[in-house]
Amino acid sequence: MSGIDWARGEVAALIGSGKEEVIFTSGASESNNTVFSIFRDLIDEGGDRKRIITTTIEHPATRETVKYLQKKGYSIDLCPVDRIGRVDMEAMEKLIDSDVCLVSVMLGNNESGTIQPVKEIAAMAHAKGAYMHTDATQAIGKIPVYVDDLGVDYLSLSAHKFYGPKGIGVLYARKGAPLAPFVHGGHQEGGMRAGTYNNQAIYGLGKAAELARLSVQEEHDKLWAMREALRRGIEERIPDVVVNGTNDEALCLPGTLNVSFPRAEGESILLYLDLEGIEVSTGSACATGSLEPSYVLLAAGLPVELAHGSVRFSFGRYNTMEDVDYVLEKLPPIIDRIRAMSTRKA
Numbered sequence: 001m002s003g004i005d006w007a008r009g010e011v012a013a014l015i016g017s018g019k020e021e022v023i024f025t026s027g028a029s030e031s032n033n034t035v036f037s038i039f040r041d042l043i044d045e046g047g048d049r050k051r052i053i054t055t056t057i058e059h060p061a062t063r064e065t066v067k068y069l070q071k072k073g074y075s076i077d078l079c080p081v082d083r084i085g086r087v088d089m090e091a092m093e094k095l096i097d098s099d100v101c102l103v104s105v106m107l108g109n110n111e112s113g114t115i116q117p118v119k120e121i122a123a124m125a126h127a128k129g130a131y132m133h134t135d136a137t138q139a140i141g142k143i144p145v146y147v148d149d150l151g152v153d154y155l156s157l158s159a160h161k162f163y164g165p166k167g168i169g170v171l172y173a174r175k176g177a178p179l180a181p182f183v184h185g186g187h188q189e190g191g192m193r194a195g196t197y198n199n200q201a202i203y204g205l206g207k208a209a210e211l212a213r214l215s216v217q218e219e220h221d222k223l224w225a226m227r228e229a230l231r232r233g234i235e236e237r238i239p240d241v242v243v244n245g246t247n248d249e250a251l252c253l254p255g256t257l258n259v260s261f262p263r264a265e266g267e268s269i270l271l272y273l274d275l276e277g278i279e280v281s282t283g284s285a286c287a288t289g290s291l292e293p294s295y296v297l298l299a300a301g302l303p304v305e306l307a308h309g310s311v312r313f314s315f316g317r318y319n320t321m322e323d324v325d326y327v328l329e330k331l332p333p334i335i336d337r338i339r340a341m342s343t344r345k346a
Helices: 005-013 028-044 061-072 089-095 119-127 197-235 266-275 296-299 304-308 321-341
Strands: 022-025 051-055 074-079 100-104 131-135 154-158 170-175 243-244 256-260 308-314
Touching: 005 022, 005 074, 005 197, 022 028, 022 154, 028 061, 028 100, 028 131, 028 154, 028 170, 051 061, 061 074, 074 089, 074 119, 089 119, 100 119, 119 131, 197 256, 197 321, 266 308
Parallel strands: 051 074, 051 100, 100 131, 131 154
Antiparallel strands: 022 170, 154 170, 243 256, 256 308
16 A cells, blocks of 8 residues: 555545545645635536525635635625524525535634534535535544534545644545546546645645544543633633633534633734733634734624634644643733723723
8 A cells, every 4th residue: 555545544534534535635725726616617517506605704715715706706605603603504594595506614613613513504505406515624633523424525624733744635525526627637636636746745644634533532622621721711810801602512623712802902912922922813824914803703793892802722732731821820911901001991
C-alpha cells in the first residue's frame, strides 16, 4: 500500500466513508468552491433545479463564493439563524423546494461554536430531491463526524484544524453524487483533480486523521472542561457579560467560547491580552484586519455594540487549566481598565 492510499484510508475511517469517496484538495476553501462550481455547471446545463440554499453564518470560503455567484445571476437563498446562531428550521423548510439543487450548511460555526442540525437539514433536502453539503472544518477532531450519520453528499475539511499540515484538505463526495473534474490535466484523484501530489502533506493529513480518530472523545472532554471553566470564571469575576452562542454541550463545539463585554471594544481587549501573551480573536481568523462587527453575531440578532465588544477564546490540544487560570487573572482588570476609559454610559 502506498502512503497516499494509507492516508486516504485514514481519512475515510475518520469520517466513516469509502476510500474512493475521499478526494485530496488544498483545503476546505477549495473543497467548498468545488461543490458550488459543480452545481453552477449543472444549473447552466438547464433543468428545473436552479436554486441553491445556504445560511447567513457560513465561513468566508462559502460566503464569498456565494456573493460571487449572486453577482453572476445565480439564485441563492440565505437561511436565517436564531438567537444562538442555529439554523431556523421553519425558515429552512420553507426555502427547500423542488427547484433546489444544493443545500450547504456548515457543521460547526467558527465564531460562535454553535453546531448546526445538519442531519435534519439533509433529510429535508433529500426529501425534495436536493443534494446536501457541509463544511465540517471546525468540527473534525473535536466531535464525532460521520458522513452516513449526517446523511450528507459532500463534506469539506482542512488538515490544519486537527493538527495536520497547512495547505491540504479533503472533499468527500458520496458515490453517485454529481462530480466533475475541477482541475484538468492528469489522472490524479481519479481524474477529478490533476496535479502532482504533495506527498508529505498528504501523509501528514493521514497521520492527523488517525490521531483524531483515536482521541476525539478525550479531546472533546478536555476542551469542554476548559471552555466551561473559563466561562464560569468570567461570569463570576466580570459583571455584565454576554455569552454568545449556547452553553449546551450537545449544541456547541467544545473548544470555542465567544463572549461580549459591553462598554469595551473587542479590538482593545485583544490588544491588551496580546501584551499579556494571550491570543484571542474578535471574529473569523480569515477576516483578520477587518474592523467590522462579526456578521455571524449580527445574523444571530446581537446588537452592533455587543458584536463590537465580542471576543472569541479558542482552546486546543496543548492548552491546560493553568492557561485558563492565567486568563482569569489577567482579563478582569483589563475589562475594568477599558470600561473606565470608555466615554459611553452604562
